[in-house]
Amino acid sequence: MRHALLALLLAAPLAAQERPALAPSARAFVAVDAPVVALTGVRLVDGTGAPAREGHTVVVRGTRIVAVGPARTTPVPRGARVMDLAGHTLMPGLVSLHEHTYFGGLRQTVPMNAGAALYLGSGVTTAMTAGSQLPHQELSLKRMIDSGTLPGPRLLVTGPYFTGGPGRGSGGFVAVRDAADAKRLVGLWAAKGATWFKVHNGPTSVLRDVIQAAHARGLRVSAHLCSVTFSEAAALGIDALQHGFITNSEYVPGKQPDVCPPENMRAQADVDVASPAVQESIRRIVAGRAAVVSTLGVYESFVPGRPLDARALEMLAPATRREVEANHAGLAQRGFTVPERLLAKMMQWERAFVAAGGLLGAGSDPWGTGFLPGFGNLRNYELLVQAGFRPEEAIQILTLNGARILGEEARIGSIAPGKQADLVVVRGDPLAAPARIYDVTLVFRDGIGYDAVRLRDSAKGRVGVF
Missing domain, CATH: 3.20.20.140 (Metal-dependent hydrolases)
Incomplete structure (x- = not known):
């Protein structure tokens, strides 16, 4: 059943999972925008409260997560953009x-x-x-x-x-x-x-x-x-x-x-x-x-x-x-x-x-x-x-x-196949060292990956200005 669902999701028409159109002002902050993205080697914290899992792969197609599993058993689709995130933690948005x-x-x-x-x-x-x-x-x-x-x-x-x-x-x-x-x-x-x-x-x-x-x-x-x-x-x-x-x-x-x-x-x-x-x-x-x-x-x-x-x-x-x-x-x-x-x-x-x-x-x-x-x-x-x-x-x-x-738990809040691809990449292990939580490097919203550092830098000196 799991493999059948994976095959269905991977084969789903991309048009049904289209990402929102972005103006140049927003696209300037985009770091990852590919039809299929595979995040490999991550420490996975899936949002359910379950223990973290090492060495996992998460596959995103369009706006959705289509596969989650151990890297050794989770296939990466041909043509996917592969990002090796060893040493990073992946959690839901x-x-x-x-x-x-x-x-x-x-x-x-x-x-x-x-x-x-x-x-x-x-x-x-x-x-x-x-x-x-x-x-x-x-x-x-x-x-x-x-x-x-x-x-x-x-x-x-x-x-x-x-x-x-x-x-x-x-x-x-x-x-x-x-x-x-x-x-x-x-x-x-x-x-x-x-x-x-x-x-x-x-x-x-x-x-x-x-x-x-x-x-x-x-x-x-x-x-x-x-x-x-x-x-x-x-x-x-x-x-x-x-x-x-x-x-x-x-x-x-x-x-x-x-x-x-x-x-x-x-x-x-x-x-x-x-x-x-x-x-x-x-x-x-x-x-x-x-x-x-x-x-x-x-x-x-x-x-x-x-x-x-x-x-x-x-x-x-x-x-x-x-x-x-x-x-x-x-x-x-x-x-x-x-x-x-x-x-x-x-x-x-x-x-x-x-x-x-x-x-x-x-x-x-x-x-x-x-x-x-x-x-x-x-x-x-x-x-x-x-x-x-x-x-x-x-x-x-x-x-x-x-x-x-x-009332949105069927769509967002955890990392599972079929859910919205809202994901946060953190450098290091914030479970062992909570202060590492601030080292957010990449944020996916609706399957588009934004450069987190560039976003934060863009706000410097601007809070308090009309």
């Missing part, structure tokens, strides 16, 4: 679930079109945005990527932040008044291209109405919550909860219904993650089939004493870099910081969530603390390993789990 196309947390929020190159150049081939303060700019960026004008990840857009309460409804925040308003707004932004919707804070009525309006269209909802707890949101049918332990207000003593306690994101530092109450809350979240998106890296950037990433700083425009460095120097005196013990408890909670059967994905959440697209997604890998996940499990969280949360 990252499927990231808390991404931004604007750069916030500074005196002035600016578009971040350069982020597209940073995402793709770091191995992110699918990116779900998590609310935008510049939603029309985000839709324009998506159109440029989809048209082949700009290299970047496959963007799934959420549009503006939906919220409730007085005084909101300007900029990237849209106030939702009632169920009819939620239905109208979901319809409006779905017509513009949004496939997910982001609720910020709550209250319960807004979250409920947006979930119902989105689900009626077969669309999904994510949220950064405070006035609504994770357990309450799971009971309402939310699809993805952002950030995890640190934003779950049910752990704040004296939490009142539909009130965002000011101690949220601070009180959790003194909560016992192993306590029966916390473990029961995790069971309720899992029972409600709500996924959680880990964003450990961005919260680490609020830990006083942690260094800035020098590689990321090179991407900032000079004035933006000065502001980021000044903010970092004064972090301990700013209004919000994350103590080391809180970051450790976030890690502990995520392990407990997965152990209870929860579906954990990950995203970067770029911010003005110097936490940037691409670099932040890869930093999450290191932190998930530090949290106690096996390297292969951490890669699963970053890839196949993300695809499952999106």
Whole structure:
């Protein structure tokens, strides 16, 4: 059966697997573009959490993977472009679930079109945005990527932040008044291209109405919550909860219904993650089939004493870099910081969530603390390993789990015959040395191989520029 499937895939008409057309501006970053490509001798991490396998061959035809197996038994089609990748690790393209196309947390929020190159150049081939303060700019960026004008990840857009309460409804925040308003707004932004919707804070009525309006269209909802707890949101049918332990207000003593306690994101530092109450809350979240998106890296950037990433700083425009460095120097005196013990408890909670059967994905959440697209997604890998996940499990969280949360696991997220050829080549062994994860050399999206270094270099000095 396996050989029959391989023969069928290898013989499939290339016209049925055509790659997207690219403009010269995007083609300048292409390193590999052949009808059939064989990646040989790789260390394979397939995204399923299975142990890595040495000496494997992966064959790509058009936009699809058509063969995966040991090099000694996997035939290379005649005429294929053969790439000997001994000493390299091959893993699926990252499927990231808390991404931004604007750069916030500074005196002035600016578009971040350069982020597209940073995402793709770091191995992110699918990116779900998590609310935008510049939603029309985000839709324009998506159109440029989809048209082949700009290299970047496959963007799934959420549009503006939906919220409730007085005084909101300007900029990237849209106030939702009632169920009819939620239905109208979901319809409006779905017509513009949004496939997910982001609720910020709550209250319960807004979250409920947006979930119902989105689900009626077969669309999904994510949220950064405070006035609504994770357990309450799971009971309402939310699809993805952002950030995890640190934003779950049910752990704040004296939490009142539909009130965002000011101690949220601070009180959790003194909560016992192993306590029966916390473990029961995790069971309720899992029972409600709500996924959680880990964003450990961005919260680490609020830990006083942690260094800035020098590689990321090179991407900032000079004035933006000065502001980021000044903010970092004064972090301990700013209004919000994350103590080391809180970051450790976030890690502990995520392990407990997965152990209870929860579906954990990950995203970067770029911010003005110097936490940037691409670099932040890869930093999450290191932190998930530090949290106690096996390297292969951490890669699963970053890839196949993300695809499952999106409902796209049949198409992306792992390396298997018939799946989209979204692949990341890393020089060395990031399983033995997690810091090697940053040495991404080649990224395939839809079967086209992009020069990862060239992509990242193209963004130098551009983040923070209008």
